[in-house]
Amino acid sequence: MTFINESWGVCTIKRTGIEIFLKVLEEEGVDTIFGYPGASVIDIYDALVKTDFKHILVRHEQGAVHAADGYARASGKVGVCLVTSGPGATNTVSGIAAAHADSIPLVVFTGQVPTGLIGNDAFQEVDIVGITRPCTKHNYLVTKIEDLAGSLREAFHIARSGRPGPVLVDLPKDMMSSKAELKPAKSVELKSYQPNYKPNVRQLGKVVALIKKAKRPLILAGGGVILSKGAGELRKFAEAIESPVTTTLMGLGAFPTNTSKWLGMIGMHGTYRANMASANCDLMIAVGVRFDDRVTGKIDAFAPKAKIVHIDIDPTSIRKNISVAIPVVGDCRETLNMLNELVAAQVEGVFNGSRGAWFDQIEEWKSTKKLDYHQKNVIKPQYVIEALHRLTKGEAVITTEVGQNQMWTAQYYHFDRPNCFITSGGLGCMGFGLPAAIGAQIACPDRVVVDIAGDGSIQMNIQELATAVQYGLPVKVVILNNQYLGMVRQWQELFYDKCYAGTCMEHAPDFLKLAEAYGALGLRATRPEQVEPVLREGLSAPRTVVMEFKVEREENVYPMVPAGAPITEMLLV
Amino acid sequence: MNQEKEEKHILSLMVDNRPGVLSRIVGLFSGRGFNIESLCVAETADADISRITLVTCGDMGVIEQIKKQLNKLINVIKVVDFMDMSFVQRDLALIKVRAKPEHRAEILRITDIFRGRVVDVGSEFYTLEVTGDLEKIDAILGLLKPMGIKEIARTGTIALPREKRK
Numbered sequence: 001m002t003f004i005n006e007s008w009g010v011c012t013i014k015r016t017g018i019e020i021f022l023k024v025l026e027e028e029g030v031d032t033i034f035g036y037p038g039a040s041v042i043d044i045y046d047a048l049v050k051t052d053f054k055h056i057l058v059r060h061e062q063g064a065v066h067a068a069d070g071y072a073r074a075s076g077k078v079g080v081c082l083v084t085s086g087p088g089a090t091n092t093v094s095g096i097a098a099a100h101a102d103s104i105p106l107v108v109f110t111g112q113v114p115t116g117l118i119g120n121d122a123f124q125e126v127d128i129v130g131i132t133r134p135c136t137k138h139n140y141l142v143t144k145i146e147d148l149a150g151s152l153r154e155a156f157h158i159a160r161s162g163r164p165g166p167v168l169v170d171l172p173k174d175m176m177s178s179k180a181e182l183k184p185a186k187s188v189e190l191k192s193y194q195p196n197y198k199p200n201v202r203q204l205g206k207v208v209a210l211i212k213k214a215k216r217p218l219i220l221a222g223g224g225v226i227l228s229k230g231a232g233e234l235r236k237f238a239e240a241i242e243s244p245v246t247t248t249l250m251g252l253g254a255f256p257t258n259t260s261k262w263l264g265m266i267g268m269h270g271t272y273r274a275n276m277a278s279a280n281c282d283l284m285i286a287v288g289v290r291f292d293d294r295v296t297g298k299i300d301a302f303a304p305k306a307k308i309v310h311i312d313i314d315p316t317s318i319r320k321n322i323s324v325a326i327p328v329v330g331d332c333r334e335t336l337n338m339l340n341e342l343v344a345a346q347v348e349g350v351f352n353g354s355r356g357a358w359f360d361q362i363e364e365w366k367s368t369k370k371l372d373y374h375q376k377n378v379i380k381p382q383y384v385i386e387a388l389h390r391l392t393k394g395e396a397v398i399t400t401e402v403g404q405n406q407m408w409t410a411q412y413y414h415f416d417r418p419n420c421f422i423t424s425g426g427l428g429c430m431g432f433g434l435p436a437a438i439g440a441q442i443a444c445p446d447r448v449v450v451d452i453a454g455d456g457s458i459q460m461n462i463q464e465l466a467t468a469v470q471y472g473l474p475v476k477v478v479i480l481n482n483q484y485l486g487m488v489r490q491w492q493e494l495f496y497d498k499c500y501a502g503t504c505m506e507h508a509p510d511f512l513k514l515a516e517a518y519g520a521l522g523l524r525a526t527r528p529e530q531v532e533p534v535l536r537e538g539l540s541a542p543r544t545v546v547m548e549f550k551v552e553r554e555e556n557v558y559p560m561v562p563a564g565a566p567i568t569e570m571l572l573v
Numbered sequence: 574m575n576q577e578k579e580e581k582h583i584l585s586l587m588v589d590n591r592p593g594v595l596s597r598i599v600g601l602f603s604g605r606g607f608n609i610e611s612l613c614v615a616e617t618a619d620a621d622i623s624r625i626t627l628v629t630c631g632d633m634g635v636i637e638q639i640k641k642q643l644n645k646l647i648n649v650i651k652v653v654d655f656m657d658m659s660f661v662q663r664d665l666a667l668i669k670v671r672a673k674p675e676h677r678a679e680i681l682r683i684t685d686i687f688r689g690r691v692v693d694v695g696s697e698f699y700t701l702e703v704t705g706d707l708e709k710i711d712a713i714l715g716l717l718k719p720m721g722i723k724e725i726a727r728t729g730t731i732a733l734p735r736e737k738r739k
Contacts, residue, residue: 133597314645
């Protein structure tokens, strides 16, 4: 076989590492790179600046990874980062771990000292491949220029296929000036990595048999439905089998909220009816979830009456935490699609009303214990989020930080479509929201993008306001300021005799002045009647805006299931 | 998940013969709190592939999770659990035993019974080489112990599946 490349002729021409790097990025469809330069990647930057790739200069490498993560979640594409060796590389670790926990496709390029210096404790040398081995889907240290193109192509392939995840490629400085032949791209084939997209049909037959028998079915959908772009299939499936639907935090947006089939989120801060339904269903069809402890509560008491079907593309997710009756390994969308065909052929319409008693029960749970708060003299954080939902017509892309702000957003923004709720679910990484909003805004320049934050977590990556302002990104930051690390304080109030150890943040910057110092617009509401005007002004301003809301200091997130308790043991308002 | 009884499993992994692969496997075990009782690694007939023979223990749920997690690693090509089949296994031990004049004949006799060999003779110590399964090696160690064992080096278990007989 002769390799002929249209643009370069016969491929015996040698290319430098930089040329290979840029060529592969182009082949992989990369348009935006989030990064921060340094000595080990100065050659890459020198070449990058002369290309059409959009480079977003962040203010901290953790911000680069979260921004690429937000970009990936909002666009469905692979997010790309470029940072230098040593501290540049170590600063990416939290971001990588966050993306890994939520299965987000990223490729992170780290500079490395020249190959001859590796192992010498050189200036800005760390073994980043060793450090990130447990928090990446895979990683590479390229030590031979002949391996460069292959490793780069494999990195993208691994990041986006199967259960997606972050892949790190460590690039020693001398690789960029070394030369090798670049063979034309062909699809990557790895004998040891063959994700299974198509589920076993026999297993699906068993699922359909259970569906026919079930009187009280429940669908539990997770992030896997969103990652596989299966929200439409999920909706069809729920209609066809007449089943109520709950989702995990990561699954919010996979199912519309304006139907009687919608139960709200399950878990530690799930709705009463979702948690009660999980405890009383006789069939649970779990799609693209991994049964995190925040979802299950006490494992032994989880869905005690149900036969559980577990659909996931990652075999390790199945039977890791929960025993299941029918495991199905496959892509969520593909599996739901095949199930829909089987159901249409075999059971469509047979339930016709026979699940009335189940839905009546759910309706009763809903009307007795609904999500609620009472807006009085002091601003309630839930009220701010509901007002934001109203004013954005539920169409904004919302990112969050971590803690109470995240849970209230999950409960009160009513996500109706996928890829609109961008949150660090698995790792729970404070400082995620602002950089993720920057990435999401770049992916969706015409959408309203809002980071809902607390006064604690916003300060973990607040330097990224400079990035937002520099690139003219109209990202909105909503700070629910209660001068506490609210979620931990809530635990202390409820389980530690109100000993507020380390959670009081009475000294904070003046967020209004801080916004202005960064060149953003700063707005503040201290009374309930100011909430809507401030939101209106902030949302309509075509620039980066920080809106601070002085909220009820000791407001709690309810319902709440104490850690390790059965999820039916909810503390209600 | 399962409160079942723990069992010993011998796993054979075919892996890419590349730097860092062993670290991924060992890191997986330490990171997830799985046990490694012994581990042996060397190249196969194909220089691009190494075989790792790993002895671990756990209940069925844990072993299933170990195998799935290993399979998930990009550099692991194949995982075989010898529990599911008939196999041969060997350990090799080098044993340095004190050889007092009155014990020498006895040491040689024991070595002979276990089909071992004396590979080094010093003025005070004999070094023996013994191969066999774990029980056999444990048995000879038990017999030699009263004479004084100075040092032992063991390979850990290696294993291959048996071929079908006609």
